[in-house]
Amino acid sequence: MANVPPIPKRISAIKFGLMSPKEVRKMSATPIITADTYDDDGFPIDMGLMDTKLGVIDPGLRCKTCSGRAGECPGHFGHIELVAPVVHVGFNKIIRKLLRASCRKCSRILLDPAQKQHFMDQLTAVEEIGHRPDDLINEVYKEASKVKICPYCNEEQLDIKFEKPTEYLENGEKLTPTEIRDRFENIPDEDIRVVGMDPNNARPEWMILTVLPVPPVTVRPSITLESGQRSEDDLTHKLVDIIRINQRFQENREAGAPQLIIEDLWELLQYHVTTFFDNSVSGIPPARHRSGRPLKTLSQRLKGKEGRFRGSLSGKRVNFSARTVISPDPNLSINEVGVPIPIARILTVPIIVTPRNIEQLKVYILNGTLIHPGANYVFRPDGRRIKVTEINKEDLAEKIEYSWMVERQLKDGDIVLFNRQPSLHKMSIMAHSVKVLPNKTFRLNPAVCPPYNADFDGDEMNMHALQTEESRAEAKILMRVQENILSPRFGGPIIGGIHDHISGLFLLTRFENRISAKDAFDILRKAKAHELPDPASHDENGIPYWTGKQIFSQILPESLNMGFPAQVCSHCDVCQEEECPNDAYVVIRNGNLLKGTIDEAAIGAFKGKIQERIIKDISSEAGAKFIDDMTKLAIRAIMRTGLSFGIADEDIPKEARIQINEVLGKAEDAVQNLIRSYENKELEPLPGRTLDETIEMSIMQKLGKARDETGNIADSHMGLENSAVIMARSGARGSILNLTQMAACVGQQAVRGERIRRGYAGRTLPHFEAGDLGSDAHGFVKASYKSGLNPTEYFFHAIGGREGLVDTAVRTSQSGYLQRRLVNALQDLEVHYDLTVRDTRGVVVQFKYGEDGIDATKSDFSKPDAIQRIIRSVMNKEAAE
């Protein structure tokens, strides 16, 4: 840090310009004059497209320019002298603009000197403040092309049309590239500056090609097919076409061929040069192979998703990786990933042969590539790679010595990275240890779905086998799932029970659940608890029983002490804590669940207080073990009782239906009353609102309240035994609102937070009178999902539903872009050992990380709660002594 230069190195500028013909010739290693590539002996022909002056690709040959071998020689450009100039397609728009902005006779830019000076001043000003001059330059072109009479030579300007991308018509007559070039050559330097070009770096006539650079052979290598036949690159094919036409053109011209033929050939040359640069210009048929496949020329190599920028530079394919569909397996640890055997047999880990492992490695080699933990390749110390085959495996097993390297197949316990896109946070890539399993999907514990945001409706994930000891150590220490249970976003657990885990433990631990010894062992079997505590009590027949709370306590660490309100807590004014009448306050003493029901607040992903406490008080390993045991226990527990939901669970008694209808009827009457007072101009506007806004808001509010009321009615008739209520209350899945909509009333459909108003003039549908402000004319759905919607309700529901879909689609794309910008801006920042946050130049961004220097995952949400807990735990200890 001490030796940082006071002013960090910085790129001051990058200059872009056009290449002049002179420059092209200067950098050229050789002119290319013949379209032939190789002679009969297979050697490159001099001054042909494969001339060894352009570099070499075949091993054994040496470059005639730099005398480097294949791989050392970077390749060198050649050039083709074009018989007649042609337009460069890449510049066709600028050429058009410049033709329109310059005089057809004297070539001056069609602005008077004062205007030119004005624009020059503005350009300098824009440059000074570092803005892009694009808009200003477009202004210059626009102003200049408006001028009809040249202010310098009084020549009348003709209309210039742009037919094909390379054809310019002046009053219907084609302008030849030669004419265009002549005009551009005559534009004086000071005029060129007015259109934002730098005459030293980009003279406009250089946009019309007279000499074509030929890319080095290293850019367009030919490949030798298995049949021994050579197959040339698309660019080479295109260059062959250009040279052929160029030659024919020259022969015809020298022979004094008629103008018509010359023009045809010129057009053909233009076509080939155009498609050489870009084979997807609209208005020009793409050049094709004999097979009909369009050629991939220069611009196709760069453009688009698979192009050089997005395909090869920003993103690359990686070795030692695999991708397949994921499926759940609650029997795996959260730290594990199930890898299909076919993948495990292809992915490998390099192992250096040592006295300690040589015998084991010999076994792998003898297994070959077909029997699972086998070996696929053996590397000699000189780097030679030998493939293990059924034929040579015995030989190789004999031959290997210390310091050889064996690429062993992936096996149980290997550390791999596991990833699901979009990788939005660090928990999108975590390290797992391999468990090789049959079948073809990756398997993962459903408890790790939340950090990956994965489900099993066909999601695919990627896996990367780590190749070095250092990377494995780093992954194991920093990236293992158990090290990422606590999210740095909010300091709480992001991994925990989901769905059935929550309902399972809720069913197990609520009330006084009597469980026999047989059932108890059955539930606890997978959690590896081999002993039961003293039974809670004995039943009438004197048979001992245990409570669900006792069973759950078996998987808790003995040192755990905590108390917190459960998810089902009804937030009474004064919490009675341990005395909670609803059993909604969880008390854990020395690893025993004494009071309370286990639900989302205790073990859920994002919320689970128990995982959080175990990790912060004991270790992340204990946290991982708890989650493993908890998920298995929960699955056994839910299987004991079963939990299902059917249409009959939405049934409500007749009285309830009557009550609901009453509520809805009253609400409708209230709405009608509001409308009447509005129409009679008796309605008082709300402060800061217009009358129209007021009535809308009042109606919305009335109807919203009515819907909630119907929900309460339905809810009161569906006790805590209803599966949907169990799931909603415990936080396992769904909400009370979902239940309300299914059983009682769907409620108001909204677009942008307002009642539905769009449709016909004055009404939403032809079923209503124009101007009807009533609830059913504006999207209030009285029906429940169970009773079924009537046609107009159904239609309004579809309108409201569509908004939701559009919203999510728009949100994901926008938040994705926002995320990218944020990541790009922050990715190089680093927290140093002195807790400062600095960029790569060592410039301080924050003097203390987060201003308090605290790691959020270790911070207890920065709440005073932590202090009270410490005091309590100390007092407990003292009391025990």
Next chain:
Amino acid sequence: MTKFSLLDHELVPKHEIMSEGELKSVLSKYSIEKEQLPKIKVHDPVIKEIGATVGEVVKIAKKSHTAGEADYYRLVIE
């Protein structure tokens, strides 16, 4: 229009020009050069208000969600 001091606004934290000695101790605390400090332009209204010049460093007592108050240093630049 009445003139008011920018510094009196509740959203503007306290800015003060650092003395040579103070600056030296801060730079040595983080073992950095002056150029590695965050920057602030001379044209910044608050810099005009306190009259700092290019090359001076201002100490800003920021309000912070996490730490209550946190010191921040900025080098005044052109």
